[in-house]
Amino acid sequence: MLTSLWFYLGMATDRRASWLKGVLDLLVLGCLTDGESYGYEIARRLDGAGLGQIRGGTLYPVLNRLETAGLVAAEYRAAERGPGRRYYRLTPEGERQLAEQTAAWDEFHATTRAVLAGAPTTATKGTRE
């Protein structure tokens, strides 16, 4: 009964999810350029930017990977009330990776936009085989 609706719904959400999945680590790094932050604040910032709610089950594995890779450093601070928070900040390596990957994303985005607009394109470093 709802087959076509769910199909339509699934296509829209899957595509958006795939886009976000490919760039979420970069977005999280980008949220730390102004200084340290914590999980809820990062998720809220991404939501506020129009990217939708990022659940903890999605966000924390990304933060863990970034921390293990040395791109962010974390510090747990106990709070007077509540469970305390784990604060994240960019490391110098994280800053370098962010700059490099942001440039790569910009290049990819420009190429994609040009193709979608039907304009002639020249192959770029990120898209040439």
Place this chain on the structure above:
Amino acid sequence: MTTGTDDRYLTELAELLRAERMPEDRIEAVVGELIDHLDATGVRAEDEFGPLAEFAASLTGGPGVVPTDGGGPAEDAEEWRWVADYDSDLAVLDRYGRQGWEVRELDRLGRFVARRDRGAAMAWEYRREVVSRRRREERTALLAPEGWEPCGSWRFVTYYKRPLAASLGPDAALPDPPAGPRDRTFLSRGNRIGMVVGAVSLVVLPFLLWFAGDDPGVWIGGAVGGVIGGVAAVVGVRRSLRRGSGERPATEPELSPPGSDPA
């Protein structure tokens, strides 16, 4: 047939879809399918499809809750459905949350639907709140800054989850989680006894009343016993809910304690 509340939900949904520039014929088809579905199942629109804004966003691909896991479980994901009473639920959630089981929802039968990706398991913690449906969103907003997300509601009880990674970081990952549990039902000793007594009473009572005939003493005794049993059940549930709901003292972490700056 849809109710007035459903009509309002569907009308506002159509307006939101229109605002997102969905074609008019598409809106008509979508709303038509939803009405057919509600008529066929008899469920309420908001119960079935969730909060209006999020549902509209999911239909238009706009921002909502983004399923960045691709919308489906990983290939090696396990699913486990189980049921527990209010005396046992938090202990089970604590135990298996630390084994990587993430509760996604409570199904229509009130069972916890938990999932775990063995290849990427991480520990979870849970809490239970007694809150009316009307105040649920308010409570959720209050708990969100602490990292709690709702993961299921059953009448006036809402469960919340939080990844332990929020405090433990990578130490909350479970590279080699234990085998999945076999149990599906968790009841306290008191409730098991209560259920047996209730079942026996249901079987025996009709015979007693049949043989008692017109003896008013047996009828009155049965009625009084029923009322006392009902009151005891209500008092027991209230006491169980009071015992563990809301903020709880920190439990034994079983994992590495929150470390200081690893850098």
